[in-house]
């Protein structure tokens with residue numbers, strides 16, 4: 001059956017999907033949509049319900065409630081259900097397993113219907129797109145991991161799926177290969193105008209691949225938006241921490257202001273005495289030298305400087321990580337500095353925090 005296309009609607013739309021295993025709500029009220037040629041990443045820690053969401057869309061798992069639409073057509077709710085093989089959805093998983101006894105051409109042609117000549121043309125077209133025309137008559141075992149992955153992509157795309165569901169598709173690959181394959185895969189998927197829902201637990205992968213990120217936690221989508229917004233306007237402390245190491249200062253609001261060793265922060269909307277957490281990433285703390293017990297003068301953008309003593313400094317490749325014990329309360333702060341900066345243990349330095357890069361949250365109980 002050919003599903004009808006409704007131009008107005010997203011290519012994929014899921015509404016309020018829920019799934020429970022035993023007494024655990026594994027997917028809880030998940031809604032999202034993906035447009036053609038767009039990549040949405042479901043990003044979250046292991047066990048948060050990403051794969052279960054994908055399996056419901058693929059049709060291999062039934063939701064307890066909620067609906068799935070493709071181009072505006074209902075393909076599944078709790079009563080009506082189009083079987084998986086008729087959903088025009090392509091799948092790619094980490095263990096993509098090509099058929100070992102079939103040539104590359106036969107692997108790619110596997111899901112294709114129609115005349116032999118037509119099938120051959122589609123196979124050739126896709127192998128050219130993934131730069132594997134030379135491998136058309138080879139068998140999978142003579143190809144590298146990255147090449148096999150590209151064959152798997154060609155195979156999944158061959159029947160022109162309207163949607164591609166990818167579950168950690170690159171995690172089996174060597175680190176050095178991964179970036180190149182991700183970029184090539186993305187280019188081919190965009191060219192084919194496929195809507196992609198990609199599951200990953202790696203923030204770097206989501207930032208690299210996604211037009212939109214849906215951040216998932218305990219079965220729920222806690223934030224959804226462009227990578228830039230998710231990174232720069234996180235909804236809570238955990239959302240900041242998912243993308244990088246964090247520093248947290250705790251204080252209490254008073255008269256819409258919160259005092260910290262780094263100066264005052266505006267905290268409108270917080271009640272008097274309410275606990276506040278100010279969160280900053282290590283790369284947004286600036287360092288300055290100690291001038292006989294004094295630091296730099298306060299500025300409106302950086303607030304007041306506070307002194308810390310170097311506890312440890314390590315070179316990490318692109319940056320150096322310096323750990324401080326702060327004079328004011330003995331707390332530890334982590335700071336990253338580009339390139340090589342390895343002050344001796346015990347060196348006093350002054351820290352200022354970029355106020356525009358701080359996130360102010362209600363303290364979690």
Ligand SMILES: Nc1ncnc2c1ncn2[C@@H]1O[C@H](COP(=O)(O)OP(=O)(O)OP(=O)(O)O)[C@@H](O)[C@H]1O
Pocket residue numbers: 021026044045046047048049050051052053201
């Ligand atoms: N068929 C099942 N029966 C019972 N529990 C299940 C089943 N499938 C998944 N779960 C549980 O549901 C939770 C979510 O699993 P899911 O695979 O969706 O998470 P995930 O976010 O994709 O994690 P991972 O990245 O580790 O695969 C897990 O705790 C898992 O053990």
